[in-house]
Amino acid sequence: MNPEAQQDVSVSQRIRMMFYMMKPNETSFQILEEVPDYVKQATPFFISLMLLELVISWILKGKPPGRLDDALTSISAGVFSRLPSLFSRSIELTTYIYVWENYRLINLPWDSPWTWYLTFLGVDFGYYWFHRMAHECCLLIEFYSTDKVLSLNCPGREIKEVNIMWAGHQTHHSSEDYNLSTALRQSVLQIYTSWMFYSPLALFIPPSVYAVHLQFNLLYQFWIHTEVINNLGPLELIINTPSHHRVHHGRNRYCIDKNYAGVLIIWDRIFGTFEAENEKVVYGLTHPINTFEPFQVQFHHLVYIWTTFWATPGFFNKFSVIFKGPGWGPGKPRLGLSEEIPEVTGKEVPFSSSVSHLLKIYAVVQFALMLAFYEETFADKAALSQATLLLRVCFIILTLTSIGFLLDQRPKAAVLETFRCLVFLMLYRIGHLKPLIPSLSFAFEVTWVAQWLNVYLWLRL
Known part of the structure; x- marks a missing residue:
């Protein structure tokens, strides 16, 4: 992707790209180097929309949409996650290009609207399965100490979740607020597992088309992280909305393992993971990390895996620590014990800084x-x-x-x-x-x- 291509993108396009409302003829490029860095260009709109959300929330509710310390931590995580791109192309693009250059089966035309729409569906479908694999049944992160691990279970369901992948996604769920700054709370580790779910597209879709939709899929998910938008009527049946995504970020029992969609909520409806918003959602991890320090926000679950790996006896048990669920332990089901899931009372108080x-x-x-x-x-x-x-x-x-x-x-x-x-x-x-x-x-x-x-x-x- 080419940051210098940004002069070719109008203000109208920059606004529309935040909502995936771009047209194929204005976002089709022959080579990867021509693809603008849409995410970088969206930075002013991130700030503008967060300020707009602040004003609307104050008018409607008489208070800001979240806490200052939590917002700073979320934006910090977003900054942290983008720093590696200063030195090299992301692994998502690098692996995609490798598969394309060595194993592609057919070469779909880069300038065809059909290729554009197929890529839109393919990237969104890949995101759904990556997202589901990353933390199905493990939205509730375990609290651990030297002598006890609290785990969880997903009764009656085939498990498609891997502990090491949750380590790369839990950062995004660690916020106890839900506002536009939460969307920026991204993991620096996540791209090292997500690329696997997009690589099959490289068998037939050119990298330049893929790079466009990879960015748009990410940008679309920014605006759905808000509480100031309630119900969008018939659109709730088709697309992912703030209401649907609030459920995904909840730690209420009815929210667990629900609404993994990126853009189209139809994937959740098809594969049985959809849940409509009803009772008030309580956000965050079941056992909050209670810190604003960026390294702990990014890597605390990786430290847990490392500690558990060395404390667990037996080669196959160690292997299971990495590739089974985060609630697994010797003698337990794959994801632990369902009775250890904490109840949400609605009286939870988010962790806040007490500084002056x-x-x-x-x-x-x-x-x-x-x-x-x-x-x-x-x-x-x-x-x-x-x-x-x-x-x-x-x-x-x-x-x-x-x-x-x-x-x-x-x-x-x-x-x-x-x-x-x-x-x-x-x-x-x-x-x-x-x-x-x-x-x-x-x-x-x-x-x-x-x-x-x-x-x-x-x-x-």
Whole structure:
């Protein structure tokens, strides 16, 4: 995909692509290099729609659609998940191209509307089965300690779920809020398993067509993460809507293993996984992770698998830890015991940061500056050296981690923030980072030091 192709995409197209309302003749490309980076171009609309949701929620409900700390964590996960693309093409495209170049059976015309619509169905069908495989019966993540594992079961159903795949998807379900920022809470690991479900399309569909629909399928799923849209009437029968997807994100018993669709809800209706929204949905994992630190949000289930793998005796049992359900244990059914599924009372209180308002303002300011560096890095990546790219990525990750530490009120938060500020000044001095307004560089540097001193005193006191 080519970021430089973005000048060929009109404002009207950028709006319509968020809702999969593009036409074949305006999104068909002969070669992969001509395909615009639609996801990158959608960034302003992510922000605009989140602000619009905030206003509408305040008008309708008298309150924001979620919590600031949770929204920052969700956007952090989205940033985290996109960083690897600075260095290489995604594995989803790399494996697809390999299959296409070596094993394709036929070559469907890239400019045919029939190829376009077939790809739309194929990508959406592949997403349904990937999504279902990733966490059927394991929306309820187990809480584990050194002596006990709480598990779950899906009674009376063939199991199509793999623990290692859930590790790459649970990040998206860890939010206890449900708003447009939740859509951005993506896993850095997920693409390393999802590619398998799209690869069969490479036997006959050109990579350029696939790359378009892979992006549109993802973009469509942004707007359905909201509570400000209720029922869409007859459309509820055909497409995935906010109401259907709220069920998918719920941890109520009636929500488990339901509504895996990406764009078309007909897949759930056909394969028996559809459930309409009725009682109030409680969001998140059954046992919340209670942290805003990005590495734990991304990798805590992988750590669980690793710990369980080494603690479980026997080769075949270790193999089962990876490829059976997350609730499995020696002597248990594939997904554990159904009686261990916690009940939802409706009185659950989402985990929130208890830091002061001033410290939250500081975190937001630093987060906004990080986003500016993030956007600038993606815009200039072709002109930046690999060393500069690597240093910038490390600084972005360090910033996200430090903000997570601040919100969690970790004991080492002050030390980490001090280190981060020193790293920034060092990178700024040697030219790997630059202020947004070069003429104000000295004032920028002084302000940065002053901000650090303030937050250091807040944390120490």
